[in-house]
Amino acid sequence: MSTEKENVSDKPDKSLNFIEAIIDNDIREGKHGGRIHTRFPPEPNGYLHIGHAKSICLNFGLAKTYNGKCNLRFDDTNPLAEDIEYVKAIKEDVKWLGFDWEDREYYASDYFDQLYAFAVQLIKKDKAYVCELSPEDISNNRGTPTRPGVESPYRYRPIEESLHILEEMKNGKFKKGERVVRAKIDMSSPNMHMRDPVIYRIVEAIHHRTGNKWCIYPSYDFAHGQCDALEKITHSICTLEFEVHRPLYEWFIKELDLFPSRQIEFARLNLTYTVMSKRKLLQLVQEKYVDGWDDPRMPTISGLRRRGYTPSAIRNFAERVGVAKRDNIIDLALLEFSVREDLNKNAPRAMVVTDPVKLTITNYPDGKEETLTAIINPEKPESGTRHIPFSKTLYIERNDFMEDPPKKFFRLSVGKEVRLKYAYVIKCEAVVKDEASGQITEIRCTYDPDTKSGSGKVQLKVKGTIHWVDSEKAIPVKVHLFDRLFTKENPDETQEGRSFLDNINPHSVKTVNAFAEPFVDGAKPLDKFQFERLGYFCVDKQSTDSNMVFNRTTTLRDTWAKINKK
Ligand code: ATP
Ligand code: MG
Numbered sequence: 001m002s003t004e005k006e007n008v009s010d011k012p013d014k015s016l017n018f019i020e021a022i023i024d025n026d027i028r029e030g031k032h033g034g035r036i037h038t039r040f041p042p043e044p045n046g047y048l049h050i051g052h053a054k055s056i057c058l059n060f061g062l063a064k065t066y067n068g069k070c071n072l073r074f075d076d077t078n079p080l081a082e083d084i085e086y087v088k089a090i091k092e093d094v095k096w097l098g099f100d101w102e103d104r105e106y107y108a109s110d111y112f113d114q115l116y117a118f119a120v121q122l123i124k125k126d127k128a129y130v131c132e133l134s135p136e137d138i139s140n141n142r143g144t145p146t147r148p149g150v151e152s153p154y155r156y157r158p159i160e161e162s163l164h165i166l167e168e169m170k171n172g173k174f175k176k177g178e179r180v181v182r183a184k185i186d187m188s189s190p191n192m193h194m195r196d197p198v199i200y201r202i203v204e205a206i207h208h209r210t211g212n213k214w215c216i217y218p219s220y221d222f223a224h225g226q227c228d229a230l231e232k233i234t235h236s237i238c239t240l241e242f243e244v245h246r247p248l249y250e251w252f253i254k255e256l257d258l259f260p261s262r263q264i265e266f267a268r269l270n271l272t273y274t275v276m277s278k279r280k281l282l283q284l285v286q287e288k289y290v291d292g293w294d295d296p297r298m299p300t301i302s303g304l305r306r307r308g309y310t311p312s313a314i315r316n317f318a319e320r321v322g323v324a325k326r327d328n329i330i331d332l333a334l335l336e337f338s339v340r341e342d343l344n345k346n347a348p349r350a351m352v353v354t355d356p357v358k359l360t361i362t363n364y365p366d367g368k369e370e371t372l373t374a375i376i377n378p379e380k381p382e383s384g385t386r387h388i389p390f391s392k393t394l395y396i397e398r399n400d401f402m403e404d405p406p407k408k409f410f411r412l413s414v415g416k417e418v419r420l421k422y423a424y425v426i427k428c429e430a431v432v433k434d435e436a437s438g439q440i441t442e443i444r445c446t447y448d449p450d451t452k453s454g455s456g457k458v459q460l461k462v463k464g465t466i467h468w469v470d471s472e473k474a475i476p477v478k479v480h481l482f483d484r485l486f487t488k489e490n491p492d493e494t495q496e497g498r499s500f501l502d503n504i505n506p507h508s509v510k511t512v513n514a515f516a517e518p519f520v521d522g523a524k525p526l527d528k529f530q531f532e533r534l535g536y537f538c539v540d541k542q543s544t545d546s547n548m549v550f551n552r553t554t555t556l557r558d559t560w561a562k563i564n565k566k
Pocket of ligand 2: 043
């Protein structure tokens with residue numbers, strides 16, 4: 001049996017995405033001997049976001065499906081925007097997502113000598129030249145999609161002269177913008193990218209890897225495809241905006257006689273209520289609208305991690321979203337659904353009261369303490385049980401009591417009964433108020449000792465169950481209740497003269513002091529819980545033993561959808 005056959009995806013045809021269909025076909029035709037090699041090519045000029053996660057899952061995922069390989073390659077051709085901090089963060093994020101590039105960590109800058117040699121090679125073939133027009137003139141002479149461009153007066157200069165000036169450029173003889181190298185293609189091509197694109201330019205900056213060795217740098221287009229070819233990438237997957245660059249990608253490969261990597265474009269991931277451009281994310285960070293790249297409200301992988309997202313929730317999301325050929329916008333609720341699904345299965349439960357009001361059980365003996373037992377995670381019985389202290393004074397959520405309840409309010413009000421989760425049925429007898437403010441300071445109840453949960457004794461038909469914590473044993477914690485960072489589905493939709501910053505949600509975080517059952521004590525940063533009836537929460541990285549801080553990952557249900565429809 002040939003290896004080609006073995007590598008063909010064993011998924012039924014109808015579930016193949018269009019890229020898998022292309023790959024299957026290539027394998028059937030014996031292209032590259034059935035070998036599949038992809039790459040994930042981030043530019044280290046910012047932190048990775050959920051859109052990158054989609055691309056990572058796709059590229060590493062395809063390699064896995066087809067027994068192939070996926071390289072991590074930093075596209076570091078612009079020293080002005082790039083930084084080693086980003087390289088580090090990107091590596092951490094890819095690893096955290098569960099992918100491994102093994103020993104294949106590459107940098108476009110590793111190929112600078114080779115890329116320079118390629119430029120020389122093109123000039124020698126009369127397929128490139130040094131141009132002395134200013135950047136403005138180059139731009140003005142490019143024409144428009146309907147009007148051909150104007151050829152540069154330097155286009156037909158002797159090959160030797162171009163070679164000589166290129167050498168001088170490399171040696172730092174010129175300033176930024178004084179000379180560039182351009183491919184000699186076609187100034188009247190309907191594709192603007194083919195109108196003698198700039199392939200080398202002068203950049204006066206220290207590169208984070210090559211230091212001051214170079215003062216000329218290849219353009220993105222001149223680096224990307226050649227790096228793919230040098231690494232013998234079989235399928236170079238990128239987002240749709242590069243579709244118009246493909247003829248150029250193929251032109252370089254042909255003129256330089258390189259390995260024929262194939263570029264395939266798919267639609268980038270867009271999410272509602274989210275900005276995904278690195279430039280905008282950088283602005284949010286630099287202008288302190290958020291608390292750094294890993295602020296839990298950011299769509300960055302590090303932000304999602306700190307928020308309580310798990311790698312498998314993100315991978316499942318990427319799988320659900322699929323691979324599209326046309327631009328589209330995915331509902332943020334789908335991302336939240338994926339994390340809920342994961343945490344429902346895996347997160348231990350705990351009771352936490354985020355807006356506490358004191359509740360006294362008047363007929364419960366003074367000084368008595370009980371230890372109640374609850375399942376840690378009903379979805380995972382093997383997770384065992386936890387112990388919850390119970391006594392005469394508790395805290396419950398303020399909004400679980402109403403003085404004037406509407407008909408369907410099944411929680412507490414004077415004269416009504418409710419079950420305290422894992423404990424007893426209680427009946428509210430009275431409330432105590434602060435004279436000045438009128439605010440309720442204490443809810444007074446009686447309990448029925450025969451109604452203990454799990455006792456098998458008389459179980460009264462009470463409709464509501466509420467969560468609570470013991471006032472003595474509960475531990476004070478801080479909880480960040482996050483909401484969407486933007487108020488508009490499309491944050492870029494603004495009136496004239498305004499920007500996406502005007503659509504920032506002023507209430508995207510609310511911090512409350514809460515009480516948690518002792519079970520959460522000792523939890524470490526990134527540990528996750530379902531706070532019963534409230535949602536999923538994760539210990540923040542700034543949490544310490546004496547000051548536990550939780551981030552709300554998401555609510556239990558998509559409450560936002562309902563509020564929004566009103
Ligand atoms: P941005 O527009 O946010 O600056 P970028 O495309 O410039 O993103 P790169 O670091 O060049 O960022 O991206 C690395 C890889 O991730 C590229 O292959 C790119 O196509 C892909 N990618 C970037 N954004 C998305 C997205 N929203 N959805 C899917 N893939 C994406
Ligand atoms: Mg890019």
